[in-house]
Amino acid sequence: MNHLNKNLPSTAEAVRVESSLAETYPKDSAFLLPSKNRDYGRQFFSMYQQRLAMLKPRVDREATRKWGSNTREVNGKLIQHKQKILDIVLGELCWVSGTIFSDMKHKLNILKDVEKGTDDLMPQPSKKYVDADNEAVVMIEDESGRAILHNEELLRKSHLVTGCFVGVLGIEIQAGIFEIMEIVNPAPAPQTLALADVDSSGPEEWLAFVSGLSFGKETDLDPRTLLLLQWLSGELGGEDDVAAAKKILTLVVVGNSIVENEHEENLDFTTTNNFGSKNTSKFSPESLTLFGQWLNEIVATIPAVVMPGESDPCEVCLPQQPVHRALFSQNAPYVGSKNLVTKSNPTWMQTNAGLRILACAGQNIDDICKYRVGETSLEETLDIMEQTLRWQVFVPTAPDTLYCYPYEDSDPFTLDEMPNLYVVGNQCGGGSRTVEIGSSSVKLLSVPAFKSTGEILLVNTKTLEVKSVLIE
Template sequence: MVEYSELINKDISVEDAITRNVLDKQNVSEEFKLNTNQRKYDKQYFSMYQYRFKNLKDRIHINSLEKWGDGTKKVDGQLVKKQDKILDITSGQLCWVIGTVFCDLKNKLNILQDVEKGTDDIIPNIPDSYIGDDDDTSLAVMIEDESGRAILHNEEFLQKNILVSGCIVGVLGIEIQAGIFEIMDIAYPTFAPQPPLSLETGSGNNKIALISGLNIDYHVNDIKLDLLTDILTGELGSEKERDLIKSISKLIIAGDSIRPLKIIDNGEDFVTTNNYGSKIQSRFDSKSVEKFDKFLSEILPSLPISIMPGNNDIAEICLPQQPLHKSTFHNNYQFLSDPNYLQNLTNPQWFEINGIKILGTAGQNVEDILRYINKSSDVNNEEVKSDKILSIMESQIKWQNFVPTAPDTLYCYPYDDFDPFIFEKETPHVYFVGNQPKFGSEWYKYDDDKFVRLISIPKFSETGEIILLDLDNLQTEVIKISV
């Protein structure tokens, strides 16, 4: 970890510019880019769920048969049978079945209740947790298909294995009473193909920088932001540290670049605004937008930048979030047409850099899952949340679905017979999420020679941390700016 607090107010002589490595090959996917005709809400979400289930069911079936068989294997001395439908489950018979997980939680948003209250035309406040207090007993995790539902029972198992609404899984167990299924084991989909990747020890001179949560505010003089600019342009640091900065070939900003104004609240559980601003006032200060634009212009063209929108940016709230409006980049408009300088991207986003498949999000998909597993008493405990981030990311790889809670509790566009959030064609080599409370990085190995590097990117405005990813060996390190 590199600390820059000692370099403040020091007179450091530097060259006018630094020379960086050029990436051999870089690509961004257009998979999440929507045209005008696609950005409509005249479709039902049913076909999206159906597509998800159809795509993942056969892959779960493969793993389930291998683990449990169908009348050919025994567990605890009892023969295991496959059931095609939840309705076919027989009490006392050990079996397995494939279905969609549904969580019935106390604090989950409910559109039917909103209609009843007459508040379905405004955006509701999202609770910090969908679960009540520690003594709350309203939590119910179910498995469902077109034939019916069964409540999953086994608290110890469910605490060790994260399951949230929208996951498609196979479950092994036994019906202990009508509609209550004692879960004993779980099966996930087979993994989508992952392109071969040969890692090297490398020279350490080929890195990308990952950052999120800049939360730029015109009214706040953030010294960390000024230092960040100087560091990325090579105008601050010792010779050794500047050599480290030279190794950075690209900067990816993973959402929440501009701090929004305080949301107007009507005193109830609903807000009178949306991400474009209410009828009364905008959620964003134009001066803060200009400050962000100026920040970019000071780094460009010294360092290529890719920008993804986040929950607090000037973008739609629905996933996939579309690129920020071009007017945001008034001083950098000339760079938008050249992907080697400034890429204005969607959230989520697929990257391909030097043959490495990278998937990134601004963090809403992880934050929403935290609401399923954090009790109300835990929501302000950053350590509790941090400990669960990488576990959630690992679970998303297992589910082969990195946004399972859309559209149940996370806003998304109603795709027609398609789900862009499942791993259908490929599994990434690197998966990062932005705007998390703490940095985290680990390998998730799911086969003898298959792995995913998981990276949790913290909010820069709170931690002053920049994450470096080495493209030669997929190792990570942190630059920390302390003031």
């Protein structure tokens, strides 16, 4: 910002037009669950079968194009295509496709919870599933069996995690150990509209993305949230700041708007009943009130889209459904209007120009980071985001290490189209990258937790240009 509250234009000059997001579009309800008759008692086998049915033909097509089907040679050896892992022969160069499974020491295990007598409580996820002494054992599996994949360098670069469906080329070096040389991902789904086909004429229109506002107690209120409100309203900064704010037509809040209460766990299971501490709310009324007041000021100036996140008052399982309107207090009458739209997590959105946006609050990337030792940098975050698109499954670890609804006839986390903009919230840093996947160009956007960085990201709805604004 140049300077504060100097030479501000009149209020009339700060009037905005309507939201730049389309009200209705295909995939509008892709992640919405029925309000009644949800069945959580189903097994996840059907969901994996749906993923297999969508991705196996696409993987096999790419693998056949690259390695042939018993038609190509490497060093005088014919590359064999094995239909099943069980058909792999020791010492024979071949390729096979299957689902990745990672065996990790610190992964949640319901059998261990039953042993300890803690299976009636929500298990606490590990910060990391692996450590320096216990790395993941990566396997490929199908209905016939499993084989352990070996090639540390290639596996490290590929970031493979449970739930990916890939093809691998290699040689079985001993029973059940497959030395891999190359990995092939599914053929990418097409985009509905390419960026080059968008009419970029007319006035500039921008979307603002923020995540991790983390409203809590009033005594812990971050003053930067008030500065952000003023900046978005065109009431803070110099002429350049006000001009930039006027072009922002929609604010997208990408999860973690509320901070969870910290409760001491009651470990006396003999006295804890259904009305005991384990059913105590994780959210304070004060935090909801503060967020509601802030949001009330926002929607008076600019349309807002609110997605839930891991720390918000919403169900644990993905896809998280839109935050209930009753929790918006004074903003409840606006929910569902053009001023305040509630979305699921993850969700699809579409700009008025026709560009598709896929947005997640960050659990998918955070969970994949747990498969790796050490802290994750911004570049690694963007690498992992890119890989989820190349795998064509942007939440591959659900349902293995990430809770999700047990779908029966579909897997909405498997891509049947490529987004133009892929947004992930609550990450360690803010940044973007353009990647080419097949014939599609996709802009990756890592949105940082505002509580940690004070940063929001702006995206041009026609060109997908990205700008960063730091509130200090």
